[in-house]
Amino acid sequence: MQAQVKWVEGFQFIGESQSGHSVVMDGNGGKTAPSPMEMVLMAAGGCSSVDVVDSLKSTGQKIESCIAKLTAERRETAPKLFTEMNIHFELKGDQLDADKIEKAVSDSLEKYCSVCLMLGAGVKMTHSWSIV
Numbered sequence: 001m002q003a004q005v006k007w008v009e010g011f012q013f014i015g016e017s018q019s020g021h022s023v024v025m026d027g028n029g030g031k032t033a034p035s036p037m038e039m040v041l042m043a044a045g046g047c048s049s050v051d052v053v054d055s056l057k058s059t060g061q062k063i064e065s066c067i068a069k070l071t072a073e074r075r076e077t078a079p080k081l082f083t084e085m086n087i088h089f090e091l092k093g094d095q096l097d098a099d100k101i102e103k104a105v106s107d108s109l110e111k112y113c114s115v116c117l118m119l120g121a122g123v124k125m126t127h128s129w130s131i132v
Contacts, residue, residue: 001018002018003015003016003017003018004016005025008024010028011026011027011028012024012025012026012027012028012032012033013025013026013027015039023039025039037074037080037082040082040115040119041070041072041082041085042070043115044070044085044087044113044115044116044119045068045069045070045087046068046115047113047114047115047116048068048087048105048108048109048113048115048116048127049066049068049089051104051107051108051112051113052066052068052089052091052101052104052105052108053066055100055103055104055107055108056091056093056096056100056101056104059097059100059104061093061096061097061100061101062093062094062095062096063091063092063093063096064092064093064094065090065091065092065093066089066090066091066092067089067090068087068088068089068090069087069088069089069090070085070086070087070088071085071086071088072084072085072086072123073085081122081123082119082122082123083123083124084123084124084126085119085123085124085125085126086125086126086127086128087105087109087116087125087126087127087128088127088128088129088130089101089105089127089128089129089130090129090130090132091129091130091131091132092131092132093131096131098131101129101131102129105127105129106127108127109125109127
């Protein structure tokens with residue numbers, strides 16, 4: 001896998017993925033685009049959501065929506081690493097099974113989500129979920 005990040009001006013950068021997609025990042029606290037750390041947070045939510053939705057569908061759950069709401073704490077001093085992160089999944093569907101949801105969410109954070117597993121080495125990762 002490869003990527004490229006190109007400086008535009010000020011603290012704006014454009015990240016270009018190997019698959020040909022681009023995203024603007026703002027190293028100035030996210031004034032004009034997501035900051036790189038916000039991108040990491042969103043990557044964790046996106047990666048884990050893929051796992052949860054795929055797992056629920058593969059177990060026959062009739063899932064209609066999945067929203068991952070992420071909260072994170074960072075160190076006060078540089079490097080301002082994440083120290084804690086929670087992913088709360090709001091799930092909607094027809095007769096969703098709580099045991100299957102718990103397994104899907106736990107398995108994602110503990111076994112399958114590449115982003116969360118990389119972060120988990122130095123970040124206290126937690127999860128929660130609710131059916132809405």
